[in-house]
Each structure stands twice: as structure tokens, then as C-alpha cells.
Amino acid sequence: MIKTEHLSHFYSVGTPFETVAIEDINLHIKKGEYVGVIGHTGSGKSTLIAHFNAILKPTSGKIFIDGKDLWSEDKKQRIQTRFDVGLVFQYPEHQLFEETVYKDIAFGPKNMGLSEEEIHRRVEKAMRFVGLSESVLEKSPFDLSGGQKRRVAIAGVMALEPKVLILDEPAAGLDPMGRDEILGRIREYHQETGSTVLLVSHSMEDVSKNADSILVMNRGRCQMHASVPEVFERADELEKMGLDVPRITRVFFALQDKGYPVSRNVFTVEQGKAEITRLLKEGGKNHA
Amino acid sequence: MLKDITLGQYFPVKSFMHALDPRMKLLLTLLYVVALFLVSDFWGFLVAAFLIGLVASFSKISLKVVFRGLKPLVFIIMFTAFFNVLYGGGEPLFPQIEWLSWIKTDGVKNAAFMIIRIILLILGTSYLTYTTSPVMLTDALERLMRPLKIFRFPVHELAMMMTIALRFIPTLIDETDKIINAQKARGADFETGNIIRRAKALIPILIPLLVSAFHRAEELADAMECRCYHGGAGRTRYKIYSLGWRDWVALGAMVLSFAAIIMLRIY
Amino acid sequence: MSTIIEVSNLSFSYPTEEGKAAHRVLHDIDLKIEEGEFVAILGHNGCGKSTLAKHFNGILKADRGSVHVLGMDAGDEENLLEIRRNVGMVFQNPDNQIIATVVDEDVAFALENLGIPHDEMARRVDEALELVGLSEYRQRAPHMLSGGQKQRVAIAGILAMRPKCIILDEPTAMLDPKGRKEVMKTILRLNREEHITVVLITHYMDEAVQADRVIVMAEGEMILDDTPREVFQNVGLLHSLSLDVPQTAELMFALRQEDIKVPISVLNVDECVAEIEKLLGGGEND
Numbered sequence: 001m002i003k004t005e006h007l008s009h010f011y012s013v014g015t016p017f018e019t020v021a022i023e024d025i026n027l028h029i030k031k032g033e034y035v036g037v038i039g040h041t042g043s044g045k046s047t048l049i050a051h052f053n054a055i056l057k058p059t060s061g062k063i064f065i066d067g068k069d070l071w072s073e074d075k076k077q078r079i080q081t082r083f084d085v086g087l088v089f090q091y092p093e094h095q096l097f098e099e100t101v102y103k104d105i106a107f108g109p110k111n112m113g114l115s116e117e118e119i120h121r122r123v124e125k126a127m128r129f130v131g132l133s134e135s136v137l138e139k140s141p142f143d144l145s146g147g148q149k150r151r152v153a154i155a156g157v158m159a160l161e162p163k164v165l166i167l168d169e170p171a172a173g174l175d176p177m178g179r180d181e182i183l184g185r186i187r188e189y190h191q192e193t194g195s196t197v198l199l200v201s202h203s204m205e206d207v208s209k210n211a212d213s214i215l216v217m218n219r220g221r222c223q224m225h226a227s228v229p230e231v232f233e234r235a236d237e238l239e240k241m242g243l244d245v246p247r248i249t250r251v252f253f254a255l256q257d258k259g260y261p262v263s264r265n266v267f268t269v270e271q272g273k274a275e276i277t278r279l280l281k282e283g284g285k286n287h288a
Numbered sequence: 289m290l291k292d293i294t295l296g297q298y299f300p301v302k303s304f305m306h307a308l309d310p311r312m313k314l315l316l317t318l319l320y321v322v323a324l325f326l327v328s329d330f331w332g333f334l335v336a337a338f339l340i341g342l343v344a345s346f347s348k349i350s351l352k353v354v355f356r357g358l359k360p361l362v363f364i365i366m367f368t369a370f371f372n373v374l375y376g377g378g379e380p381l382f383p384q385i386e387w388l389s390w391i392k393t394d395g396v397k398n399a400a401f402m403i404i405r406i407i408l409l410i411l412g413t414s415y416l417t418y419t420t421s422p423v424m425l426t427d428a429l430e431r432l433m434r435p436l437k438i439f440r441f442p443v444h445e446l447a448m449m450m451t452i453a454l455r456f457i458p459t460l461i462d463e464t465d466k467i468i469n470a471q472k473a474r475g476a477d478f479e480t481g482n483i484i485r486r487a488k489a490l491i492p493i494l495i496p497l498l499v500s501a502f503h504r505a506e507e508l509a510d511a512m513e514c515r516c517y518h519g520g521a522g523r524t525r526y527k528i529y530s531l532g533w534r535d536w537v538a539l540g541a542m543v544l545s546f547a548a549i550i551m552l553r554i555y
Numbered sequence: 556m557s558t559i560i561e562v563s564n565l566s567f568s569y570p571t572e573e574g575k576a577a578h579r580v581l582h583d584i585d586l587k588i589e590e591g592e593f594v595a596i597l598g599h600n601g602c603g604k605s606t607l608a609k610h611f612n613g614i615l616k617a618d619r620g621s622v623h624v625l626g627m628d629a630g631d632e633e634n635l636l637e638i639r640r641n642v643g644m645v646f647q648n649p650d651n652q653i654i655a656t657v658v659d660e661d662v663a664f665a666l667e668n669l670g671i672p673h674d675e676m677a678r679r680v681d682e683a684l685e686l687v688g689l690s691e692y693r694q695r696a697p698h699m700l701s702g703g704q705k706q707r708v709a710i711a712g713i714l715a716m717r718p719k720c721i722i723l724d725e726p727t728a729m730l731d732p733k734g735r736k737e738v739m740k741t742i743l744r745l746n747r748e749e750h751i752t753v754v755l756i757t758h759y760m761d762e763a764v765q766a767d768r769v770i771v772m773a774e775g776e777m778i779l780d781d782t783p784r785e786v787f788q789n790v791g792l793l794h795s796l797s798l799d800v801p802q803t804a805e806l807m808f809a810l811r812q813e814d815i816k817v818p819i820s821v822l823n824v825d826e827c828v829a830e831i832e833k834l835l836g837g838g839e840n841d
């Protein structure tokens with residue numbers, strides 16, 4: 001779905017302030033994959049995702065979206081491709097501007113030049129995905145709570161019905177309830193539409209709960225792109241990059257280091273519980 | 289994008305001019321402007337130009353850079369010069385050529401004076417902003433205008449407003465870039481269509497920007513209250529300006545030039 | 556030890572537009588915060604925790620009941636300056652609380668307002684920047700700093716007043732993990748070494764477990780008020796309030812539900828590992 005070849009981006013090219021933002025990124029993200037993108041501030045992850053919908057132009061290298069070379073196309077084509085890749089920025093509620101929630105969600109589809117009926121269908125569908133009720137449709141988005149505003153903003157991008165949905169820290173600043181709600185909605189959206197989803201996050205716990213694979217960015221390079229267990233297997237490297245593995249995973253790493261026959265692939269509390277009950281049962285059998 | 293605009297145009301380097309007390313610089317600029325308007329012949333301009341030359345050589349900012357700043361104003365300067373010529377009196381400059389008879393000696397002289405005066409004016413004030421940070425300028429303004437408080441002129445409030453505005457300019461520029469990108473991602477088109485269409489396309493940027501500015505203002509007000517802000521009464525200042533030998537030297541140079549210009553005017 | 560903040564019977568509603576019923580945000584809160592304590596306040600958005608905090612230094616005024624800070628009535632306009640000098644507040648968004656365009660000038664802002672003489676001011680600015688570890692950044696423009704650094708500038712701006720207590724309203728919510736660690740380290744240092752009373756409002760459990768005392772709020776009321784160990788035993792209750800529980804405590808809770816005997820109060824990874832070892836080891840000795 002998304003492929004990059006030797007993708008690099010430098011800022012302030014040709015001045016003494018030239019800095020490398022990302023360098024030589026070679027990625028292949030499959031259709032329908034749910035990818036967690038991890039890396040600390042300044043690792044290049046925001047620069048990377050800004051390339052996927054042509055907000056930034058690469059200094060060198062190529063990007064293919066659904067097989068099409070993004071920068072070999074003419075401008076019109078590129079705008080079309082932009083609709084194929086929906087990008088939800090950090091704190092997306094800051095982009096709301098219309099008088100009503102309906103109009104705000106319809107802004108994207110309208111820009112696509114769709115018919116009224118199609119726009120209507122898409123707005124309703126997007127509302128359902130983010131779990132907003134009909135009653136807020138005619139309200140001003142500025143009268144909603146913080147969590148609701150965020151959901152309206154995300155619906156505004158979902159209404160483009162993109163093939164790829166990219167979300168930059170969609171849960172930042174929300175309380176645990178708001179965070180679980182949003183991440184849950186995104187997971188359902190992914191399952192229901194089968195579209196490719198990229199979730200940029202600082203939280204290993206959120207990523208490990210939701211994503212199929214993890215892409216680790218560090219100092220402008222893609223350090224890892226593999227399944228969740230494979231990435232956590234390299235916990236030492238993650239820690240060196242200033243990234244953390246979930247607490248529960250660390251517990252099981254410690255247990256294994258002490259010689260207990262536990263799995264290293266424990267990322268959630270449920271998995272942890274299952275692993276310990278299994279051990280207790282086996283332990284019981286061995287002694288019986 | 290928007291980040292490329294260098295508002296306030298301050299060049300942070302270390303030089304004689306940068307080290308001057310901002311209050312003194314403001315005062316000197318004022319004197320310089322008054323002097324420019326007292327000048328009545330080319331010799332007077334020569335003195336002013338000599339001053340600018342001095343300032344340029346003591347500020348580590350070359351005249352070339354400053355002249356580049358004049359570019360956007362060339363049209364306006366030429367335009368006013370043209371009208372000066374058009375309505376000027378005196379003898380025709382080219383008596384032999386009939387279709388140029390509207391060009392008269394006084395008109396040309398006035399136009400030339402005007403061009404030189406405007407250019408010298410802009411050069412002088414540019415050097416003030418190039419060598420003084422906006423914050424220092426605000427500070428200097430507040431301190432120099434303090435006597436106005438007697439007339440209940442809100443000197444402190446104005447200065448505080450300017451300080452806060454300066455502080456938030458980079459933040460709001462950042463924010464604008466983010467909003468533009470977010471609306472672009474929803475297919476907003478800012479680049480095509482006629483003027484009305486383009487103006488309309490700005491709504492999705494301006495409204496969020498306003499909303500955010502209000503929100504920030506509210507939070508800032510709370511934060512300022514928490515830090516015991518209660519207006520200008522009884523405030524002390526962290527930054528203290530003191531006049532040093534440089535300031536006196538600069539003042540001396542200015543006073544001499546000023547005197548020279550007045551002498552030229554009298555004789 | 557003296558009492559820093561004493562809240563009794565506090566109720567508060569935000570004024571609403573005409574016609575609408577006033578929405579009560581706080582109900583009969585009673586609370587005492589003693590000098591030197593590190594108190595964390597938890598609760599979902601809209602539970603009233605920020606509203607409560609804004610009563611601690613007179614930004615909001617009680618509808619009913621009273622708030623006393625260091626024995627002074629916060630409802631009395633006369634006391635406000637003295638109260639705010641002693642109880643400082645840091646907010647969520649670092650960008651919206653920095654006033655000046657140079658770091659040290661921002662730190663000096665409160666001192667300017669208080670009319671502190673220049674030499675004393677310079678000393679206090681140095682001291683505050685030193686405490687948050689930003690002495691080398693004193694001449695920088697705040698908007699060029701990282702989120703964690705900006706938030707430390709904001710803390711320094713409060714510290715310069717030499718307050719007895721600092722209230723932090725979700726100071727790490729907008730920061731990345733690195734910034735969060737920086738800020739937490741600073742907060743802990745202020746409490747442990749400088750003995751400044753700290754009230755920390757947060758959503759992050761790993762921050763709350765570092766406090767001496769955790770208060771859980773819901774719908775304008777205080778539900779729990781105890782040590783972190785005791786509070787995080789109430790996994791079920793916290794879940795029902797949609798609050799996070801440290802994963803390790805959650806694991807213990809899940810095991811207990813399976814009738815596996817483990818203590819409930821496990822907070823960090825090492826404790827958790829030790830308990831599971833006991834469990835497995837115990838099984839083998841049977």
C-alpha cells in the first residue's frame with residue numbers, strides 16, 4: 001500500500017542550518033496492515049508521515065501509494081492521492097471551524113466534489129465510526145467536550161474514506177477513558193473497513209494493544225519494522241533509544257531471566273494472567 | 289512557508305551599535321529624523337549620509353543588506369517622486385525639447401531631495417530595528433514614555449500588550465502552519481480560483497486561529513494572575529539599562545552632526 | 556508541620572447562560588494538605604479536579620464553604636497576593652503560561668510584579684533556574700525549547716517566588732516521554748530536597764504512584780484519599796471510574812479474580828516479579 005525507496009528529507013537545504021530529518025527510509029506497508037509508529041520527539045516520525053500525503057516533498061527518494069509514484073504525477077493526480085491517504089494531525093480539534101458538526105465533517109467530502117447524497121452518507125458513516133450520536137450533528141463543534149471535539153475532527157478525515165488512515169497521537173492530552181474510547185473506535189474502523197492504519201504514538205502500551213506491527217524511528221532512520229513480539233524482543237535496543245517496553249512485558253522478561261519458563265511475548269494484562277495460570281497448572285501437574 | 293517572514297527584522301550579533309542602551313538609540317533615531325527634516329541642501333544630506341555610514345560600520349550589518357530592504361518600497365518612492373516633478377515649479381529643465389517641458393528645475397530638485405530624504409529615513413530607522421530586539425524597543429518605549437503616566441496614559445498596559453504580542457507571534461505562526469496543513473489534508477485548496485474564492489478559502493484557517501488565540505489568552509490571563517500580576521503599580525524591573533561610555537560617544541556624534549545641519553541651514 | 560491548604564465544605568458551580576440550570580462541579584469537599592506532602596489528584600476529565608485546584612490559590616472563589624491557605628481566607632481579596640506568592644500554579648500547556656521572550660526574564664516576571672528589588676531578583680532567578688536545571692538556557696527564546704524544557708521554565712517562574720506549595724495541573728499531558736521524565740524528576744526533587752509541598756493533577760499512574768498520597772475524584776466528590784498502595788488496591792472501583800491502574804497492580808487483581816492468592820498492593824515491576832516468584836516457588840514446594 002505504501003512503499004518508500006531511499007526516502008530522505010533535509011530541512012533548510014543549501015543553508016548552514018541544513019539538517020537531516022529522515023534519511024534513506026525503505027518501507028513496505030501492506031494493505032490492511034495496522035502499524036504502530038514509535039519514536040521520540042525529533043526522531044523523524046512526523047516528517048515521515050507528512051510525506052505520505054504529499055504535504056512534504058522528499059529531498060530525494062520515492063514514495064509509492066497503491067503502486068503510484070506520488071511525485072511523478074501531475075498536481076491534480078496528487079491531490080486525488082491526498083484523499084487516498086487521510087492524515088489526522090496532533091490535536092486535530094484545533095482545525096474545526098464550521099458552524100455545525102455536520103458541516104465540519106462534510107468539509108473534506110465537499111472538497112472532493114461529491115454529490116449531496118454521497119456527502120450525507122459519508123458523514124453519517126463517519127459519525128458512526130467515531131461513536132457520535134445524531135443529536136450533536138446540528139450543534140456547534142465549539143460547544144462539545146474536548147473528547148467529542150477530537151472525535152468530530154477524526155470523523156472529518158474518515159469521511160474522505162481514505163485507503164490509508166494515519167493518526168498522529170490521536171489520544172494525546174485525553175484522560176484514560178477518552179483514550180480507550182478513541183483507540184477502540186479506530187480499532188473497529190480498521191477491522192470493519194479493512195483499510196491500512198498508521199498510529200503514531202509515544203505509548204508502547206497503546207501500540208502493543210492495537211497494532212499488528214511496529215515501526216521504530218530513531219534519529220531520522222527506520223530502525224525496526226516488524227511484528228509486535230519481534231520488536232519487543234529487542235527491548236535492550238529500545239531502551240537505548242530512550243523507548244520503553246510495557247511494564248508487564250518487563251515483568252515477564254525478568255521472570256525468564258531468573259530461569260522461569262515463561263513466554264517473552266506478554267504485552268497485555270490478559271496475556272500475563274493466562275501465562276501465569278498456565279504455569280501454575282503445569283507446575284501442579286509436574287509435582288502430581 | 290510562513291516561518292520565512294522575519295518579523296521585526298532583528299539581527300542578533302554583537303557590535304557597538306547593539307551594545308548601546310535602547311533608550312539612547314531611540315532618542316538618537318528621533319533626533320536623526322528631526323535633523324533630516326531640517327536639512328535644506330545637499331551638504332546637509334551629506335552629513336546625514338556620513339552618520340549612516342558610521343552606524344553601518346559600527347553595527348556589523350552591511351549597507352547592502354539594508355538597501356535590499358528598500359526594494360519593496362522602490363515603487364512608492366518613484367511614484368511620489370514623479371508627482372513631485374509633475375507639480376513642481378521653476379524653469380523647464382530641457383527648454384529645447386517641447387514634450388519634456390513639464391519637467392521643471394524646482395520639481396526635479398524637490399523630487400531628488402525627497403528621494404534622498406526617504407532613503408536616509410528608512411536606512412536610519414532600519415538600523416534601529418536591526419540592532420535592537422523588539423523586546424528592548426518595547427522596554428525602551430515604556431521607560432521613555434513614563435512621564436506620560438501623569439496624563440493617565442496607559443504606558444505600562446500598552447507595553448505589556450506589545451510584549452505579549454511579540455512573545456506569541458512565533459507561536460501563532462507555528463499554529464497557522466499546522467492548521468494550513470490540516471485543512472490541506474482535508475482537500476482544502478488555497479491556490480486556485482479568483483480573489484473571492486481565495487478569500488473564502490481562508491475561513492477554515494482564520495476561524496481556528498481566532499478560537500485558539502482566545503483560548504490562549506484566557507489561559508495566559510490565569511497564568512499571569514497566578515504569578516501575582518496586578519497591573520503596573522509597584523512593579524520593579526529585572527532588566528536594568530545603564531548608560532555607558534558608548535552611549536555618550538554616540539550622543540556626542542549625533543549632537544555634532546545635528547549642530548552641523550543647523551549651521552548649514554542658517555548659513 | 557503546619558497546614559498549607561484547608562478546604563471545608565466547598566461547593567462550586569460555574570455561572571451558566573440564562574435559563575440553564577447551573578452545573579454543580581464540586582460538592583462539599585473537605586480536604587487538608589499539610590506542609591511537605593506530595594499529593595496526586597486523579598479523576599477523569601470533567602470530574603472537577605482542575606476546578607478544585609483553582610480554589611487553592613484564589614483563581615476561583617467558593618460558592619459555599621471556605622478555603623484557607625496558610626490560615627488566610629482565600630475568599631478575601633486582600634489576601635490574594637500573599638496566597639499566590641505562597642501557592643504557585645503550573646498549567647498543562649507550556650506555551651500559554653510563558654510571558655517573556657527570554658527565559659530569565661520570564662522567570663523574573665512574578666518577582667517584578669511583587670516589586671522585589673533588582674539584586675534580590677537576580678539572585679532568585681539564578682537560584683530558580685539552577686533548581687530546574689536550566690541555567691545554561693537563561694538567554695534562550697522560550698519558543699525554541701522542547702516541551703519539557705518549557706514546562707521547567709514555567710516551574711522556575713513559580714519557584715522564583717519561593718512558594719511553600721506548587722500546584723501542577725496535568726503538567727505532563729502535552730509532553731513526550733522524555734519531557735515527562737524531566738518534569739517528574741524536577742517535581743520529585745522539589746518535594747524531597749527543597750521540601751516544597753506538591754499537588755499534582757495527572758492521568759498518568761506511574762506519576763501518581765510516586766506521591767505520598769493519592770486523591771481520586773469523580774463527579775465533583777472525593778472518592779478515595781489514601782496512600783498510593785491502598786488506593787491502587789481498588790482496581791475494580793478505579794476501572795469503573797475509567798481510570799488507569801498500573802499494569803502490575805492490574806495483573807495481581809486479575810490473578811486474584813482467578814482465586815490465585817497474591818497480595819493486591821503491588822506497584823512496581825520488581826515487587827511484581829518477587830510476588831510471582833513466590834507464587835511459582837510456593838507451588839513447587841507443595
